[in-house]
Amino acid sequence: MDIINFLTKEEKNTRYGIFATTSRLISCLILEDLVTAYFIPTTGFDNDDANSKGVVGFCLIFGLGYIEDTTTASLSISKNQGHYSATDKSANDNLYAAIPLQGLPQLNLKNCTHIGSSTVSYYKIENLTPWDILAPFIFGIATHTISRNDKKHNETNDTRSTAQPNNMAYYIFEVIRSTLGAEIISSIDSIIDCYDATQLWERFAVDYDVPPKYADLILSDCTSSMINQIYMYNNPKRLPTFESSPDEWEQALLEGHPLFPMHKSLFDFKLTPQQLSQTDVNYMETLENPKIRLISMPIDRMEIYGDFINACSPLIDAILAKTGESIQEKYSNRLLLPVHEFQVGYIQEKIKEAIILPEENYVKAQGLSSVRSVAVPGILNGITVKFSVGMRIGGSTRIISSSQARFAHVFSKDIASRISYDRDILTIQYEPASAVYTDTDENIAGQCSCIIRDAKEFLQPNNSQYVYVTAAALMEKIQKPDTDETLVTHIWNLETEDQRVKFLDRYVYLLLRAFIPPCRDNGLIFEPHTQNTIACFSHTTGKLEGFMIRDLDGIEVHYETFRETAGVDGVEDIIPKVESLEQLYASFNFSIFQTHLQPLIRLLGLYHTGHGWHSVRVHFSKLVPNDHPMYKLFMEKTNIPTYCYLRARLGQGTNPPNYDVYRLKPNPLLCNQ
Known part of the structure; x- marks a missing residue:
């Protein structure tokens, strides 16, 4: 059952407004080599809801520290501000998001590797645009990471979704378990439906120790973009x-x-x-x-x-x-x-x-x-x-x-x-x-x-x-x-x-x-x-x-x-x-x-x-x-x-x-x- 069909106009606009900003943030993170993303084809998976929407595959997004053959696990913030790096983590802590795709992204056909417990090799995504992502579905993965901005964010951001897991979320759950191993994600409750840009950015900023000056600036801009995009859809x-x-x-x-x-x-x-x-x-x-x-x-x-x-x-x-x-x-x-x-x-x-x-x-x-x-x-x-x-x-x-x-x-x-x-x-x-x-x-x-x-x-x-x-x-x-x-x-x-x-x-x-x-x-x-x-x-x-x-x-x-x-x-x-x-x-x-x-x-x-x-x-x-x-x-x-x-x-x-x-x-x- 596609939950989108049962939302009010205002709820739908909120969900799409969150998607508009979050999909753009994801596109930048991947294009700029700040995260690592892999393409998982639909082969071996079957879901009527996804098939009816033309899903061609999935994108799994990781922090740079997890994939073994990633060439670098660090982010140079500034020549004058030092070097910030992500520590090696388990796949559970390092898996940022999972996304159904309606278009084939640009792949690095020279970079094919195993991820998790899978015996299949997957291609690295070089560029993923918002047009490639099936709107308005972006799913985050719950971790034990506590953001320094969690308290402030929860007080100021009213864009988060309270929707219950839907068919697409169950499909994503199946893909993650089949690809990375059953121990990676224990239950459907670990899937964050309608994952938003501020949640993703907060997690990235914590993992890479992004200086507060820059972390807060981008956080406020992403929050503002979502609020204003929802307003534009409603008006x-x-x-x-x-x-x-x-x-x-x-x-x-x-x-x-x-x-x-x-x-x-x-x-x-x-x-x-x-x-x-x-x-x-x-x-x-x-x-x-x-x-x-x-x-x-x-x-x-x-x-x-x-x-x-x-x-x-x-x-x-x-x-x-x-x-x-x-x-x-x-x-x-x-x-x-x-x-x-x-x-x-x-x-x-x-x-x-x-x-x-x-x-x-x-x-x-x-x-x-x-x-x-x-x-x-x-x-x-x-x-x-x-x-x-x-x-x-x-x-x-x-x-x-x-x-x-x-x-x-x-x-x-x-x-x-x-x-x-x-x-x-x-x-x-x-x-x-x-x-x-x-x-x-x-x-x-x-x-x-x-x-x-x-x-x-x-x-x-x-x-x-x-x-x-x-x-x-x-x-x-x-x-x-x-x-x-x-x-x-x-x-x-x-x-x-x-x-x-x-x-x-x-x-x-x-x-x-x-x-x-x-x-x-x-x-x-x-x-x-x-x-x-x-x-x-x-x-x-x-x-x-x-x-x-x-x-x-x-x-x-x-x-x-x-x-x-x-x-x-x-x-x-x-x-x-x-x-x-x-x-x-x-x-x-x-x-x-x-x-x-x-x-x-x-x-x-x-x-x-x-x-x-x-x-x-x-x-x-x-x-x-x-x-x-x-x-x-x-x-x-x-x-x-x-x-x-x-x-x-x-x-x-x-x-x-x-x-x-x-x-x-x-x-x-x-x-x-």
Whole structure:
């Protein structure tokens, strides 16, 4: 009996919300070699419930210390923080989780070993994505390990399931006993149904003595992600259509980043974890429609780039109109700076020379998918504004540094025109003006800043021939968790495999034509992950015509190549540089192949068929000569550098990320050849 069928809508949403975050955490732990996972095929096992759901096998996850032929049982947290290792344990203590799979994961066919008392050899899993896991089933294994966070966690986390064991749990129980031996797990009560990300993370953090600074940070982000994901499932949006406005598409994101366990996390540093768990959902609502407030700053304490004052004047006039304030009368020799409502309290506390205008002075904005960027239709025409929001959103603090504000302006004014790209396919959303507070403490300066961004999708009147869709929305489900139908298949009527293949092939063709040339020719990459990329579709035909790229903060440059090919010099101090072309290509792999094309290929059902990555290889080969170092990496290397989210947060990451957080993993372009 499948217990899912007997849950209320709210109970089902809770279970799927837990799964969404936990499956992402598991994917990261395996990809980054922080745990060891093995694939157990269904051969020899029989279960009607599992068979009806298309289970192809199981994943058993162990800590690194148990498997005999594991090459290392240690985790290097940081060069400066020492070496942390898991001690050898019994299989019972070392078995973390067991998971039914609906798709075959990437296996290391050279790493086949015995586990437990089994006489059969099993392959090590190199990469397990959330799409491979049968939702919403993740099972933990009860141990005697007591987490230092158990008491706190039990007081603050209300997401855990109280469901009784179901058919799938009994099936998992049988698999574990048959594979590892009957002594490993004594009864079905040892199976933890609806195992969640915080339980898994706490156990990992204890086993590896992860320093509390990092352990607590990730624990709070996983808790927040689950709470907010459940909220999103319980409060679905209206499905967008071809007639929907750009901001409706921006707010159609149901689950967010498909591979990141902090995909829905919000963390306000002013609140305790207990307070945060109760107010997350209020933040979610506010971020969708925030108030834009005004502060008055001494103009000599602000770095101003471009024509910032004139660009902001329609917004400032609209805010002042609420109380009839006059700029000339009250704020001469000062700069009126629009700020996100979440920043008012911080600025009031930390920046004493700031004058906060009355609460009545505000306008409501439309939050975009990148959270801290907003549109104000009817007031700001053809521009959006990116604000500092001093919260940890998606695992990172979202402030704008002075170097970012300066670079955005210099790139837009002097550099963009020199780089190699197809202007008929790619539009860069320039950031022509910005303002940032000056302070010796960069963390304080970056809290009081904003950037003006060109955004032709918000031009009024909107007589555009295009429908502007943030690429992230294409990857989203149709506002409910228990479905495989996505917005792209629903709205574009991609009912057959042939229709999906044609859609993907054009998408790959245009995406690679848009973003390969500046990387190939100039050693410069944008950051075209799905939230930064806007797909432009013909309003009449629904056909993809090109892309827009936003958020210049994500640009990375190999400066020597860039200087030689673009003829730009003298900006070395502000350009976000990488040390080598290999590092540049690793970032390109992460933003284009791993986090943009992989989700689309998976969700269109074209991964296991081989059609998806075949299309990528074909179009890549047409754009990159076979003697170019890009070609040699992406078309000839079995393993290539892959970014690791968790390692970056376990003390190894810097901003920009240190190259140490990249590990050699299977090359996605060579999948399913």
